[in-house]
Amino acid sequence: MTRAYQCANVSDPHPGKVATSASVAAAIKRAERPVIIVGSELRHLDWALDLAKEQNIPIVATAHVAGAMREKGVRPDREMGAIEITNLLKSPEWDGVRGEGQHDLAIFTDVLYYLEAQMLSALKHFAPHIKTISLTRGHQPNADQSLPNLSEKKMGEFLAEIMGALAES
Amino acid sequence: MIKDGRFILDGMENVVINIGKVTTEEELAEQEWEPMGPTPKPGILSLRNWDHRLLKDFPPFYAPICDMCCLCTYGKCDLTENRKGACGIDIAAQQARMVTIACCIGTAAHAGHANHVLHELIKWRGRDHPIDLGPYIDVEAPIIRTVVGTRPKTLGDLEEILDYVNQQLVHVLSSTHTGQEGSFIDFESKALHVSMIDNLAKEVADIAQIAGFDFPRGDPDAALIDFGFGAVDRTKPIIVFIGHYPAVSVATIDYIEEHGLSDKIEVCGICCTAIETSRYSASAKVIGPLSMQLFFVRSGIADVIVLDEQCVRTDLLEEAQKVGAPLILTTDKICYNLPDVTNRDSDKVVEDLLNGAPGVLISDPHKAAKVITETALKVKPKRDALNHLPELEEVRELAEACIECGWCDRACPNSLPVKDAMIKAKEGDFEGLSNLFSPCMSCGRCESECKKDLPIVSMILKSAQEIAFGETYTMRAGRGPVLDTEIRKVGAPLVLGEIPGIVALVGCSNFPDGEVEVAKIAEEFARRNYIVVATGCSAMAMAMYRCEDGQTLYEKYPGTFDAGGVVNIGSCVANAHIIGAAIKVAAIFARIPLRGNFEEIADYILNKVGACGVAWGAMSQKAASIGTGTNRWGLPVVLGPHGSKYRRAYISNKELSEWELYDKRTGEVVEGEPAPEYLAYPAETMEEAIVLIAKLCIRPSDNAKGRQIKLSNYVDLYKKYMETLPPDLHLFVRNERDIPITMKDEIMEYLEEAGWKPRKAIGDLSRLVPEEEV
Numbered sequence: 001m002t003r004a005y006q007c008a009n010v011s012d013p014h015p016g017k018v019a020t021s022a023s024v025a026a027a028i029k030r031a032e033r034p035v036i037i038v039g040s041e042l043r044h045l046d047w048a049l050d051l052a053k054e055q056n057i058p059i060v061a062t063a064h065v066a067g068a069m070r071e072k073g074v075r076p077d078r079e080m081g082a083i084e085i086t087n088l089l090k091s092p093e094w095d096g097v098r099g100e101g102q103h104d105l106a107i108f109t110d111v112l113y114y115l116e117a118q119m120l121s122a123l124k125h126f127a128p129h130i131k132t133i134s135l136t137r138g139h140q141p142n143a144d145q146s147l148p149n150l151s152e153k154k155m156g157e158f159l160a161e162i163m164g165a166l167a168e169s
Numbered sequence: 170m171i172k173d174g175r176f177i178l179d180g181m182e183n184v185v186i187n188i189g190k191v192t193t194e195e196e197l198a199e200q201e202w203e204p205m206g207p208t209p210k211p212g213i214l215s216l217r218n219w220d221h222r223l224l225k226d227f228p229p230f231y232a233p234i235c236d237m238c239c240l241c242t243y244g245k246c247d248l249t250e251n252r253k254g255a256c257g258i259d260i261a262a263q264q265a266r267m268v269t270i271a272c273c274i275g276t277a278a279h280a281g282h283a284n285h286v287l288h289e290l291i292k293w294r295g296r297d298h299p300i301d302l303g304p305y306i307d308v309e310a311p312i313i314r315t316v317v318g319t320r321p322k323t324l325g326d327l328e329e330i331l332d333y334v335n336q337q338l339v340h341v342l343s344s345t346h347t348g349q350e351g352s353f354i355d356f357e358s359k360a361l362h363v364s365m366i367d368n369l370a371k372e373v374a375d376i377a378q379i380a381g382f383d384f385p386r387g388d389p390d391a392a393l394i395d396f397g398f399g400a401v402d403r404t405k406p407i408i409v410f411i412g413h414y415p416a417v418s419v420a421t422i423d424y425i426e427e428h429g430l431s432d433k434i435e436v437c438g439i440c441c442t443a444i445e446t447s448r449y450s451a452s453a454k455v456i457g458p459l460s461m462q463l464f465f466v467r468s469g470i471a472d473v474i475v476l477d478e479q480c481v482r483t484d485l486l487e488e489a490q491k492v493g494a495p496l497i498l499t500t501d502k503i504c505y506n507l508p509d510v511t512n513r514d515s516d517k518v519v520e521d522l523l524n525g526a527p528g529v530l531i532s533d534p535h536k537a538a539k540v541i542t543e544t545a546l547k548v549k550p551k552r553d554a555l556n557h558l559p560e561l562e563e564v565r566e567l568a569e570a571c572i573e574c575g576w577c578d579r580a581c582p583n584s585l586p587v588k589d590a591m592i593k594a595k596e597g598d599f600e601g602l603s604n605l606f607s608p609c610m611s612c613g614r615c616e617s618e619c620k621k622d623l624p625i626v627s628m629i630l631k632s633a634q635e636i637a638f639g640e641t642y643t644m645r646a647g648r649g650p651v652l653d654t655e656i657r658k659v660g661a662p663l664v665l666g667e668i669p670g671i672v673a674l675v676g677c678s679n680f681p682d683g684e685v686e687v688a689k690i691a692e693e694f695a696r697r698n699y700i701v702v703a704t705g706c707s708a709m710a711m712a713m714y715r716c717e718d719g720q721t722l723y724e725k726y727p728g729t730f731d732a733g734g735v736v737n738i739g740s741c742v743a744n745a746h747i748i749g750a751a752i753k754v755a756a757i758f759a760r761i762p763l764r765g766n767f768e769e770i771a772d773y774i775l776n777k778v779g780a781c782g783v784a785w786g787a788m789s790q791k792a793a794s795i796g797t798g799t800n801r802w803g804l805p806v807v808l809g810p811h812g813s814k815y816r817r818a819y820i821s822n823k824e825l826s827e828w829e830l831y832d833k834r835t836g837e838v839v840e841g842e843p844a845p846e847y848l849a850y851p852a853e854t855m856e857e858a859i860v861l862i863a864k865l866c867i868r869p870s871d872n873a874k875g876r877q878i879k880l881s882n883y884v885d886l887y888k889k890y891m892e893t894l895p896p897d898l899h900l901f902v903r904n905e906r907d908i909p910i911t912m913k914d915e916i917m918e919y920l921e922e923a924g925w926k927p928r929k930a931i932g933d934l935s936r937l938v939p940e941e942e943v
Contacts, residue, residue, distance in 0.1 A: 064856035064890040118232035118813040
């Protein structure tokens with residue numbers, strides 16, 4: 001069984017699944033209104049921006065990540081705090097980042113591990129309408145599906161495989 | 170003299186006179202100082218309406234850290250997917266219940282401190298010892314006045330306050346038992362209530378300390394204290410005090426002075442005891458916040474380690490033994506299974522310790538003072554022969570044993586790159602380990618997880634020895650309350666926004682990226698003419714930084730409670746004075762009566778006092794009650810990202826809800842602005858926090874000039890980090906007069922794009938239902 005990256009972060013009698021690149025690609029394809037949430041660790045920003053562009057997925061910059069995106073010539077769809085976007089995602093009345101309706105899939109990347117664990121927990125308990133994927137450093141049991149614990153090199157490969165699987169489909 | 174009781178007069182046996190209570194002259198004066206407000210000594214229900222009103226605008230956001238309840242033998246109960254526990258509780262109520270329990274623990278710790286210090290001081294000075302806060306403070310106890318409705322004049326008067334504190338704490342804690350409260354909103358109300366009680370306990374503790382230990386009475390020029398590992402003279406015997414309760418360190422300093430030993434012994438401290446000790450004696454040194462605890466003990470510098478209470482590592486007996494330092498415990502809170510030798514002859518106790526007893530418990534501060542001092546003098550020559558840290562070559566050899574499993578990185582709360590540092594150290598490159606010294610909080614979880622039992626904390630410390638032992642700083646001693654005279658000066662500009670806000674850096678040192686961030690936050694706002702105040706570990710963390718010109722913040726900025734000041738208020742319990750300052754703005758500037766008048770005061774603060782708490786390293790249950798109590802008074806708090814593990818934030822939802830407030834002048838219901846937008850919010854990074862703090866200081870009462878100043882700071886900071894204008898700027902511009910002149914063209918263009926329409930600025934807003942509607 002895959003353990004949480006921060007090993008004491010075990011809270012749930014029903015932990016989420018360990019993701020494969022194929023399962024992530026399938027979930028993204030299946031979703032009607034996905035959203036990408038990019039946090040402050042900035043380890044895979046280019047990948048997240050590529051995914052947003054290629055799949056036309058709105059992107060939310062948390063913390064001060066919007067500045068880093070602007071340096072790359074990208075304007076995020078929204079910029080807001082991690083807890084603020086989580087709060088909006090759990091509200092059935094919210095119209096989503098582009099005003100097209102509440103999202104049905106949230107993809108998290110590069111948020112601080114322990115903060116993201118709390119965001120995912122909030123959505124798991126209070127947002128049954130939304131599925132979650134964690135592509136941040138290490139396994140997150142609170143996500144519906146999350147990366148296994150991978151080295152930086154393997155993680156890069158994993159993310160590239162997701163793009164490949166999406167391109168094929 | 171007339172007394173209470175039942176009397177029958179001789180010859181008039183059929184006449185009985187009952188005298189219930191005799192009113193003394195002092196009591197008559199007390200009755201006359203201010204009319205009693207509606208809620209003296211409030212119970213759980215008395216301020217419930219206020220709490221529900223706050224929670225309507227700032228509803229709790231829950232992020233459970235555990236999906237189960239394990240508090241009774243029906244459990245564990247799985248609360249996922251709308252399941253209920255065996256008692257009927259759901260996940261939201263369980264979160265609020267855990268928050269309430271945390272706030273009760275925090276309140277109990279401060280109330281324990283207050284009970285302890287008050288009773289000790291009554292023994293030392295007597296019940297009639299006056300509470301005199303000096304010629305510049307008339308409103309001596311703003312929280313007590315507002316909540317309890319009394320004005321304490323002597324130490325004995327504070328006992329009544331603590332009776333009330335203890336009673337309320339029992340009631341709130343009892344509500345968390347299985348099968349009591351079931352509503353998350355009402356649990357939150359109870360958390361707010363007990364945390365306000367926490368404010369009260371802290372005020373009692375610090376007023377008692379100021380009066381009883383003669384601590385500074387709001388002195389803006391309190392002494393600059395030497396700070397850091399390098400500040401202690403290692404040729405002398407060194408005593409370190411760790412914790413919060415200062416009676417023992419005060420008694421020890423007295424003993425040292427009385428025996429002519431002042432130039433022969435070094436006294437230093439870690440955590441709030443360090444601040445308290447330096448409030449008593451400017452020659453005491455401060456080592457640092459609680460994040461320095463394990464580093465300092467491992468360094469072996471201390472010859473005697475003295476613990477009192479709160480936030481002390483629970484394995485310090487084991488750690489003290491490793492470095493051959495006797496451990497002396499001084500309160501009933503921490504006993505570590507050591508013998509209580511309070512009644513044993515002091516000389517024999519010293520002998521026991523010199524002969525290898527690992528530690529003792531002595532609950533009498535004066536007896537402890539003698540044992541501590543005499544032991545330090547005698548143990549020093551023995552300990553000089555000991556080597557406490559590995560040599561660098563040994564660090565390399567230890568690193569070679571590392572199997573590179575990476576569990577150290579995964580055990581680290583901040584996921585610091587310990588494994589990579591170990592790999593470098595194998596090659597004799599210690600830079601990686603050295604670089605961990607600043608961001609590491611010395612919690613030791615990496616060591617606990619290490620399959621090879623490597624002393625990682627010691628290896629980091631040795632690798633960083635030049636930084637750790639070489640650098641010294643200064644910290645201004647905790648000055649205590651804000652003077653009434655200072656409030657008279659800043660009251661109007663604060664309420665009108667011309668001083669853009671008070672930024673209060675409080676709480677523990679579980680920082681996401683080292684102490685330096687809290688200093689940078691302080692510097693950013695001091696430079697911008699906010700009033701920066703600090704307490705506890707944050708006040709200490711701020712000292713561990715030099716500005717570009719080489720000065721520490723306390724050297725560079727004045728200690729006055731005024732624009733551009735950097736003010737060390739004191740320890741954790743001195744947090745009461747920060748709320749006290751906000752209350753005094755209402756009392757002294759707006760002339761609102763305080764006595765038993767909580768709701769009106771809190772409503773005023775929420776709408777008119779632009780202040781924001783920052784608990785960047787909040788870790789403890791005490792920090793939970795400090796923050797939650799601050800929220801009940803209407804003051805927002807920004808937490809560091811670890812604060813998300815408190816399970817609950819208070820956040821408004823500006824995209825989904827409109828606020829209905831009352832215009833106090835007309836009584837009409839009007840739409841409020843999200844100022845402040847949150848009451849409790851964990852930010853992810855320092856940069857996000859800085860922008861948020863500027864925004865959370867905006868208040869409806871700002872005049873046009875004040876709003877311009879605040880918006881100019883908010884916009885400038887947002888552009889600094891996000892390289893654009895804030896996306897919610899239109900919400901805070903009421904009309905063109907609010908727009909900073911130098912930014913007018915840019916902002917007007919933005920506002921036109923956002924479809925902004927000017928609106929009336931209503932400065933006198935309220936969340937309290939007008940009397941005629943009641």
